[in-house]
Amino acid sequence: MLKAVLFDDEHIVLEGLQTIIDWSSFGIQVVGTAGDGPSALERFQKEKPDLVLTDISMPGMDGLQLIQAILGQAPETYCIVFSGYNEFAYVKRAIQIGVSDYLEKPLEVENIEEALRKAIVQIGKRVEVRTHKQNYEESRKVLLEKASLDLLQGNKDALHKWNELLGPQADILSGVTVLACSEELPIGDRPDCDVVRIRHGEEYLAVMLHRLPPSQALWEELDQEAEKRGVTVGAGHTCLDLGQIPESYREALRALRCGRYLHQKGLVGFEDLGELITSPKDLSEREEAIILSLRAGNYTGLIEQIEPFIEWIKTELVDPEVVEREMVKLLYVALEAAKESVSPNKKDLFAPHVEIRAIHERDKMLAWFRKQFEQIVQSALELREDTxxxxxxxxxxxxxxxxxxxxxxxxxxxxxxxxxxxxxxxxxxxxxxxxxxxxxxxxxxxxxxxxxxxxxxxxxxxxxxxxxxxxxxxxxxxxxxxxxxxxxxxxxxxxxxx
Structure with a gap:
């Protein structure tokens, strides 16, 4: 049922309107009345009706001023004004501010009922348009999220669909940044960018569509908000070339994983991780974990990283050349990661690829590997504490x-x-x-x-x-x-x- 309010400074008019019109037969309920402009506006704000019928001449605020205030707050409200002033200037002003209909006093029942029938038709059309628009926006939002996820995952065909869904907005983009978090992202739409939010498995993603080049202030605000909520947010680089969006996505995921491993709350940019992690394309998770543990000073975590490797060597029939190659690789990764933080007290001529060739028994090789690894780690941690x-x-x-x-x-x-x-x-x-x-x-x-x-x-x-x-x-x-x-x-x- 539609809601209506009646405003007139003559009490008898308000009483008459409520009694002579069979409102329920029109599917309308009168939910309030008022006799002056300020009270009428207050009543409108409280009831939020679909239909307003008001006199033009009222104390405190005339009907046209009232309608202007109402339409400023709720543009889709259907407004009918009535007055004893049969002057063109009032009609012209009423049309200019968006009044839907105008009735002359004395009011006739037939005229009021005709105006109500017109109002119902027009309100129905507005509701239909609004519903259609909402459905379109919801559908567009779902399609944009799907196209964005396809784009993040490297589907080249998704770029055309994505641009199509963005429409004119695609032409004014100053860049795109992908964020990743394990919880709902602490970010909303801003004057300088729009945000496409995507839930993908356990990941919460945000594709930031920058209208302006992102400022340091933006990253500071995001960092502070994320830290306040106690979450880690990984950020890829800002892409000027939309073809690089999948790369920004991969960087955001990697930054999130590294940030969580280091127990860093706030915004963690991929570019902040350091060259050793960001440069190699084939760094394994074990090698990356070694680097992160060294940076965090996590001795227990470091030893935990090599124990599964040692158990793998012990329990599987692994080719000796593979064993040598993997051991040497892990030692060099640990050494380089230690150097990146502080220069470890390891002899400059350390050459594990040479030393390991002189060892032929598996158990001796494992003992040598553990000893070399622990020496690098211990040296790095001691110097870290000193410096x-x-x-x-x-x-x-x-x-x-x-x-x-x-x-x-x-x-x-x-x-x-x-x-x-x-x-x-x-x-x-x-x-x-x-x-x-x-x-x-x-x-x-x-x-x-x-x-x-x-x-x-x-x-x-x-x-x-x-x-x-x-x-x-x-x-x-x-x-x-x-x-x-x-x-x-x-x-x-x-x-x-x-």
Missing amino acids: KYSTVEQAQFYIESHASHHLSLQDVARHVGISPSYLSVLFKEVTGETYIKYMTRFRIELAKKLLASGRKVSEVSEKVGYHTYRHFSEVFKKYTGLSPGQFKEKCGHPNDSV
Whole structure:
């Protein structure tokens, strides 16, 4: 049943409209009345009716102003106005603001009923169009999700379908980034991008369609939201060439797996993982796990990685050449991963591929392998413990000396000579907070000091590395509860940001 409201400043008119019209025969229920403009608007907002019948002349807010406010909030509302003013100017104004019908007073039952019949037909058509539109959007959403998943999985034929479903939006894309998470992704549509969400098995995926090139602010916000929720989000690189979307997807999955292995919460970019992991195409899961365990300082995890390998050698009839090749490969992977973090105290002329050829018995070969592996690991972990504080101190000094610059994790890692993922682990281990949290906190504390000394807000924003006032203001208020200008006023200085 449709809902209707009646508005008129004459009580007798409202009573008459409710009694002389058989509303139920039209499938309409009168759910409210009012005698002035403000009360009428309040009643409309409460009842959210399909149909509004209102007089033009009412105190507080006339009927045309009321209709304008109603249609501003609910454009599909069917509005009928009536008035004793038989003037063209009122009719013209009513049409301009979107009134559906206009009746003259005194109101005749036949005219009202005819207007109601027209209203029912038009409301029915609007509902039909709205339902069709909703069905189309839901169908389009499902088809877009399917086409996106096909595209992620490397189906080249899906690109044409995907572009077709995006329509004009495909022509204004500034890039596409794929995110992966083991839980619902902490991301919604934003002014600078749309998001296609996909559930694929245990994976929650998000294809970010950037209208503008993604900013550092976007990644910081995603990182903070993911960390707040205690989840790991893997991110592939941003593709300018849509043909690279499957690669971004594979990178996102790999970044997610590595981030979870390292117990990193927040956003983990594939490019942050380090060259040893991101470069080789044929790195096995065992080899990757060795690298990640070394970076995380996880001695138990490292030993766990080689135990299944040793058991495989013991229980299976494996060709000796295969055994030699796999042992040497794992030792070199461990050695290179250790070097990427800190230079292990292993003799420079270490040549396992030469030493292993002098060993012919399986048990001796396994004992040699375990000993070499444990020496590399122990050496790396000891040096890691000795150098981690000085490494983080170097990183902190570099951050504090370049506060006005845009500093990514990669920039700082490059300066101190280790991989971004390893620096991320060390930072959390030594300082108790992530790189981004440390960077943000340092910048805001520096900004507070500068504002307290009377510096201009725009100058402070630049000094602490925020090159747009809006982003600086949002972050500052989130951490302090005050805008930069309000904080400055609290410190006894005039607010120059207004």
